Amino acid sequence: MKIGDLVVEPVFDGVMKAPATSFKGTTDEQWAPHRQFLDSDGMLAFALGGFLVRAPGDRLVLVDAGIGARTGAMMGGLGQFSGGELLNSLAAQNVRPRDITDVVFTHLHFDHVGWASQGGMIVFPNATYRCDTRDWEHFRDNDRVQPILAPIADRLTTWDSSGPLCPGIDALSAAGHTPGSTIMVLSSGTSRGLLLGDVVHCPVELLDDEWGGLGDLDPELARRTRNALAREIEGTDTPVAAAHFPGMVFGRLLSANGRRYWVV
Numbered sequence: 001m002k003i004g005d006l007v008v009e010p011v012f013d014g015v016m017k018a019p020a021t022s023f024k025g026t027t028d029e030q031w032a033p034h035r036q037f038l039d040s041d042g043m044l045a046f047a048l049g050g051f052l053v054r055a056p057g058d059r060l061v062l063v064d065a066g067i068g069a070r071t072g073a074m075m076g077g078l079g080q081f082s083g084g085e086l087l088n089s090l091a092a093q094n095v096r097p098r099d100i101t102d103v104v105f106t107h108l109h110f111d112h113v114g115w116a117s118q119g120g121m122i123v124f125p126n127a128t129y130r131c132d133t134r135d136w137e138h139f140r141d142n143d144r145v146q147p148i149l150a151p152i153a154d155r156l157t158t159w160d161s162s163g164p165l166c167p168g169i170d171a172l173s174a175a176g177h178t179p180g181s182t183i184m185v186l187s188s189g190t191s192r193g194l195l196l197g198d199v200v201h202c203p204v205e206l207l208d209d210e211w212g213g214l215g216d217l218d219p220e221l222a223r224r225t226r227n228a229l230a231r232e233i234e235g236t237d238t239p240v241a242a243a244h245f246p247g248m249v250f251g252r253l254l255s256a257n258g259r260r261y262w263v264v
């Protein structure tokens with residue numbers, strides 16, 4: 001995906017399989033018109049990984065760092081995950097860990113910070129790590145991510161509100177999923193694209209305001225944030241993607257006859 005002078009590539013780490021009804025209260029009947037988002041077994045196959053942004057000034061920015069070399073079960077009966085491919089995926093794009101200049105986290109859930117460190121060692125030795133202050137305060141002592149985050153503490157730069165992060169990338173605060181959840185706004189010239197973090201897990205959530213989210217710490221705020229996003233991008237030419245979208249593919253939210261459509 002090219003956004004002006006920015007080149008954005010998905011970096012796969014693994015996959016997380018979950019029943020479609022993980023979205024609370026949804027039924028097979030409700031899913032019937034949305035089979036495009038399910039795999040051949042009728043399951044949600046959430047991608048795990050991050051996005052590599054090649055930005056001006058030789059900046060190589062990794063937005064989210066996958067789940068890491070681990071397998072297991074998500075909390076809340078959300079299904080099984082398997083990660084471990086992120087460094088191989090970067091290598092396939094001719095990127096070594098030491099080439100990464102910035103690691104930017106949309107939020108600090110463990111499936112987004114997995115490769116921040118490994119065995120107590122920083123994985124991207126030349127990178128500045130960046131996240132929202134509110135997420136750092138919320139998650140720094142969390143049992144699950146504390147061991148992963150501790151090694152980056154003295155390499156961390158945090159932001160407190162929406163604004164520029166690095167050339168071509170701006171933070172757009174989007175609280176609800178977590179206190180510091182952030183959408184990354186990619187821009188170059190007149191072109192613009194969005195990386196949604198976990199504001200949206202599956203494009204189906206953008207089609208209907210009533211569709212429930214996943215794992216939101218503040219579900220009501222997350223719903224308002226998600227619906228505001230959908231209204232903003234509906235009918236525009238803005239490409240959007242998120243780390244858990246099937247294939248991490250960019251799409252657009254189109255609008256016709258009072259309905260929204262997801263087009264890749």
Ligand SMILES: [Zn+2]
Nearest residue numbers: 109111112198
């Ligand atoms: Zn996630």
